[in-house]
Amino acid sequence: MDTQPATGKIVTLTSHTLQEQAELGSQATGDLTLLLTAIQTTCKTIAMNVRRARLLDLIGAAGTANKTGDDQKKLDILSNEIMVNTLRQSGKTAVMVSEEDEEAIIVEDMYRGKYAVVFDPLDGSSNIDAGVNIGTIFGVYKVEGQPSVEAVLKPGREMVVAGYCMYGSSSNLVISTGKGVNGYTLDNGIGEFILTHPDIRIPSRGKIYSFNEGNALFFDEPTKKYLESIKYPSNNKPYSARYIGSMVADVHRTLLYGGIFGYPADKKSKSGKLRLLYEGYPMAYLVEQAGGLAIDGKGNILDIVPTQIHQRTGIFLGSKEDVEDVAKFYKEA
Numbered sequence: 001m002d003t004q005p006a007t008g009k010i011v012t013l014t015s016h017t018l019q020e021q022a023e024l025g026s027q028a029t030g031d032l033t034l035l036l037t038a039i040q041t042t043c044k045t046i047a048m049n050v051r052r053a054r055l056l057d058l059i060g061a062a063g064t065a066n067k068t069g070d071d072q073k074k075l076d077i078l079s080n081e082i083m084v085n086t087l088r089q090s091g092k093t094a095v096m097v098s099e100e101d102e103e104a105i106i107v108e109d110m111y112r113g114k115y116a117v118v119f120d121p122l123d124g125s126s127n128i129d130a131g132v133n134i135g136t137i138f139g140v141y142k143v144e145g146q147p148s149v150e151a152v153l154k155p156g157r158e159m160v161v162a163g164y165c166m167y168g169s170s171s172n173l174v175i176s177t178g179k180g181v182n183g184y185t186l187d188n189g190i191g192e193f194i195l196t197h198p199d200i201r202i203p204s205r206g207k208i209y210s211f212n213e214g215n216a217l218f219f220d221e222p223t224k225k226y227l228e229s230i231k232y233p234s235n236n237k238p239y240s241a242r243y244i245g246s247m248v249a250d251v252h253r254t255l256l257y258g259g260i261f262g263y264p265a266d267k268k269s270k271s272g273k274l275r276l277l278y279e280g281y282p283m284a285y286l287v288e289q290a291g292g293l294a295i296d297g298k299g300n301i302l303d304i305v306p307t308q309i310h311q312r313t314g315i316f317l318g319s320k321e322d323v324e325d326v327a328k329f330y331k332e333a
Contacts, residue, residue: 013040013173013184013193020177031092032177035115035140036161038090040193042083043136043165043173046122047186049078050134050167075128076100079121079136093117094147097309099278104149104309115160116141116151118278118309123164124246133168135248139282149309156281156302162289163282166248174200174252176289181255197256202292205321206258209239210250218266222297222329229325247274251283251317255290260322264297265314272296272314276306280313293323297330 017033080100087093088105092113096105099120107113117140124134140161143151156162163175171186173193183197209230216224230239239259244250247263254261265272274280284294284301294301294317301315316326 011195013175013195016182016195020179031113032115032140032160035087035090035092035113035117036175038086038092039117039138039163040173042086043171043193044186044191045082045086046079046136047165047167047171049075049082050128076122076125083119083121083136087117094143095149095151097149097152097277099275099310104152106147112147114143116143116147118152118281120275120278123248123279127244127246132244132246133166133249133252134246135164135166135252137164137248137279137282138162139278139285152277152309153306155305156276156285159281159285162285164248164251164286166252168249172197172252174255174286176286178289181286181290200255200290202255202287202290203258203319204291206254206260206319207237207239208242208254208257208259209322210241210243210254210259210261212243212245212263213241215266215268218268219264220266220297220333222326222333223262223264223266226326226329229329247279247283251287254318255287255292258319258322260316260318260326262316262326263314264316269312269314271312274313274315276301276304276311276313277309280315284315284317287317291320292318293320294318295323295327297326 014037017036021030021033080098084096087096088107088111091111093107093115094112095116097118117138119138121136122134123137127134139159141152141154141158142160161177163173165171165173173184175182181200182195183200184193185196187194250261263274280301287294288302294315296314316323
């Protein structure tokens with residue numbers, strides 16, 4: 001992947017966004033640019049707290065559970081507060097949906113903008129104590145008319161922005177505004193996200209699969225047959241297994257190296273485990289913008305029309321040819 005030289009001209013997320021805004025000319029209002037600035041501010045703030053979590057006594061459970069039944073960590077709650085407050089104060093949001101809040105947040109008039117933001121403020125938080133890569137996932141819709149929960153009950157294909165920020169040895173912000181996918185790395189020295197992975201393209205086929213095979217007992221037959229086909233192939237070249245257990249980290253690797261990430265619906269979680277609105281949609285959007293594919297077994301993830309803000313889904317995403325192989329097994333079934 002091409003990166004920028006250590007010296008000379010650098011491209012920050014802010015300057016890159018302003019350049020895209022300038023290319024739109026009179027069509028651009030600057031509102032989306034300001035919203036993206038607010039989002040990157042939340043990512044910088046959360047990244048700082050993740051790095052200092054042990055020092056700030058932010059490690060461990062908060063003793064509560066969110067709407068979807070997951071035990072909350074202290075950092076879950078803090079990250080959600082950071083994101084909600086920063087997005088509200090940006091003056092560009094009308095509706096917010098967070099994994100940590102039971103109901104959609106309708107922004108009051110004095111701060112109201114024209115975008116809806118859906119987000120998981122800290123995905124993979126069960127891995128916090130072990131220092132495993134975790135992240136923030138988000139998607140943005142345009143709000144037409146009066147703000148309401150209906151503003152986000154739309155197919156993922158109608159998003160205008162999708163992205164995630166991964167916190168680990170480095171903080172990486174990967175984002176799409178519908179014109180491909182770009183990756184930025186946080187330079188802590190200057191406090192800016194620098195373009196390091198321009199125009200990310202996922203390989204058409206990979207050599208890595210990423211499934212939680214601890215659930216294999218509950219997988220349906222198409223999933224079992226697909227996994228058997230890549231673990232015991234006729235060409236004696238099996239795929240390598242890589243499963244981190246943090247969706248952001250697993251999808252990030254899949255985007256860069258190719259292959260397939262799967263968390264299917266199964267006998268134990270019949271509707272799937274991942275949340276459609278703020279996990280499935282943004283990741284599917286990014287993968288498709290990078291030339292890949294995302295399905296739930298029945299059809300394209302981005303074409304599903306949600307009925308609830310915390311709706312769950314099964315998902316297979318990654319290299320186009322790999323995901324098409326999964327689709328064939330479901331079609332045969």
